[in-house]
Amino acid sequence: xxxxxFCIFLLVIxxxxxxxxxxxxxxxxxVTKWKDDANGCFLLMFDDSWxxxxxxxxxxxxxxxxxxxxxxxxxxxxxxxxxxxxxxEKAAWxxxxxxxxxxxxxxxxxxxxxxxxxxxxxNKVIINTIPGKKNRLISWGKPGVKDWKISEEDTxxxxxxxxxxERPPFRDHGIVYHLKNTDEILAxxxxxxxxxxxxxxxxxGVERYPEINWGYQDFWPxxxxxxxxxxxxxxxxxxxxxxxxxxxxxxxxxxxxxDKAKINxxxxxxxxxxIKILLDLDKDLYDMPLTIKTIVPDNWFKCxxxxxxxxxTVDKKDGKIIYNVFPETSxxxxxxxx
Numbered sequence: 001x002x003x004x005x006f007c008i009f010l011l012v013i014x015x016x017x018x019x020x021x022x023x024x025x026x027x028x029x030x031v032t033k034w035k036d037d038a039n040g041c042f043l044l045m046f047d048d049s050w051x052x053x054x055x056x057x058x059x060x061x062x063x064x065x066x067x068x069x070x071x072x073x074x075x076x077x078x079x080x081x082x083x084x085x086x087x088x089e090k091a092a093w094x095x096x097x098x099x100x101x102x103x104x105x106x107x108x109x110x111x112x113x114x115x116x117x118x119x120x121x122x123n124k125v126i127i128n129t130i131p132g133k134k135n136r137l138i139s140w141g142k143p144g145v146k147d148w149k150i151s152e153e154d155t156x157x158x159x160x161x162x163x164x165x166e167r168p169p170f171r172d173h174g175i176v177y178h179l180k181n182t183d184e185i186l187a188x189x190x191x192x193x194x195x196x197x198x199x200x201x202x203x204x205g206v207e208r209y210p211e212i213n214w215g216y217q218d219f220w221p222x223x224x225x226x227x228x229x230x231x232x233x234x235x236x237x238x239x240x241x242x243x244x245x246x247x248x249x250x251x252x253x254x255x256x257x258x259d260k261a262k263i264n265x266x267x268x269x270x271x272x273x274x275i276k277i278l279l280d281l282d283k284d285l286y287d288m289p290l291t292i293k294t295i296v297p298d299n300w301f302k303c304x305x306x307x308x309x310x311x312x313t314v315d316k317k318d319g320k321i322i323y324n325v326f327p328e329t330s331x332x333x334x335x336x337x338x
Contacts (some may be wrong), residue, residue, distance in 0.1 A: 040192030043200035044068035071102035100139035107148030299331035
């Protein structure tokens with residue numbers, strides 16, 4: 001009998017402890033590793049302003065609501081011939097893709113003066129073409145050229161001055177050059193999902209539709225059927241495995257903000273939770289929404305989140321709510337919806 005009473009007493013203590021611990025965790029919040037609590041991140045990149053980018057790649061991306069970073073060379077002959085599709089009414093950026101800096105000509109760098117013109121003029125084209133802040137983070141992809149007659153230190157000075165962020169290296173990630181078929185490319189996406197990591201590919205030309213007669217095929221053409229199969233495979237993984245497919249700068253901003261963010265719990269009660277995200281970064285440059293995961297009380301099943309004039313409604317799952325907010329000084333208020 002004594003043993004039974006002791007077991008009951010021990011069980012009561014455990015229940016009280018667990019309930020107390022759970023109550024103490026109400027309001028506990030964290031930034032998810034990837035946007036929308038995805039299981040991995042994947043980047044598509046295209047180099048050299050080839051005509052097939054706007055003829056084939058952008059339309060196929062748009063069909064699937066996918067994005068990519070296109071590294072442009074505004075003084076290159078192919079870009080000039082397709083200029084309206086980069087800068088005009090039919091511009092690719094209006095379809096949801098992002099431009100990166102790949103120098104003006106892709107002809108290499110002969111010295112410091114040449115480097116400043118090649119890099120800064122390309123930046124100006126991007127800034128003057130796409131509405132937004134004058135000072136903004138832009139992805140940088142160094143072209144694969146023989147001549148680069150300035151030091152790495154001088155290169156980095158120009159990049160820093162122009163808010164250019166270096167992308168991951170081409171090594172082992174080039175379509176056609178390294179990755180020969182659909183399975184090898186999608187294996188990288190599966191690797192990102194499995195490891196909760198980021199993976200990427202860098203392409204050049206894309207094989208054109210049969211009805212497009214340009215006169216020559218773009219450099220290192222990605223086979224059309226493989227390109228389409230990869231995009232469809234990415235869409236399936238986006239839906240099934242929550243793969244975040246994004247551009248290089250959005251990825252960079254999210255990771256930088258995520259790693260710097262600190263979340264303060266201001267208030268927790270049965271009526272509301274209030275938190276604040278502290279971020280020691282230039283908010284004019286780092287303006288990417290962060291995905292937050294917050295523990296809420298057991299009797300909260302649907303919540304309203306307020307930040308300034310923005311509000312959103314989310315459902316609880318596994319004791320938590322997941323939502324997107326901007327990393328700024330204003331507080332975030334969460335209340336239950338009865």
